[in-house]
Amino acid sequence: MSAPLPARDPAWPLSRSAIGLWTVQGALGVLFWAAAVAAFWLFVPLDAGGWVRLLRWAAVALLVVDLVLAVGVQPRLRWRVHRWEVTGEAVYTLTGWLNRTWTLVPISRIQTVDVNRGLLQTMFGLATVSVLTASSQGTVRIWHLEVDVARQVAEDLARRAEQVRDVAT
Structure with a gap:
């Protein structure tokens, strides 16, 4: 569900x-x-x-x-239009300033969570959280978070996804 x-x-x-x-x-x-x-x-x-x-x-x-x-x-x-949120049930992202894309990923569909940093992101102290899902959507990204925030979000999502898998088995 x-x-x-x-x-x-x-x-x-x-x-x-x-x-x-x-x-x-x-x-x-x-x-x-x-x-x-x-x-x-x-x-x-x-x-x-x-x-x-x-x-x-x-x-x-x-x-x-x-x-x-x-x-x-x-x-x-x-900056004004890109948004993100992690709740108990899902990861939400809203991206795009001309083409708006709303993405909702249920925690139960998360397979892996990674933190990525490109060269420019490193210069600005930023990172991207990549959430690989078990769906046709593929990878959903929360772009340009501060490094510490990105690490916390990734750890939290990985922990929640593991808990959901443990409950399901």
Whole structure:
């Protein structure tokens, strides 16, 4: 029997440090596009036509818009909408800022729980809790928690899942 879907959003936001991580990720993406725009400016001759000048400035304008969105808007918006919660019956996550995904994993369906840290997460003191389930959903992740919180959540989930298995046998 699976847990019912709650009528409310999960209670907890991600770590506030996730804003910094997403800001750096956005800046790295903008740097990639800035290199492409710079190459266009350097290697496409101006005498190719009047449309080239227009295309150059359009690329710069799009780059500025990307910078504002990727560094200034998106990280804060993502932080406001990503939520998570662990209750006695289930793990709830709400992710996505354009495409919203609500995931509910009953404790009884948990097979393994891992704590993962990427390079940028390590720099910001963050970790991700990965919950492998016995369902077609596969792995559910609680992204960008502070390392100590992630370890506590993982230990708690592993203990609860083991208790449910012990009761079921």
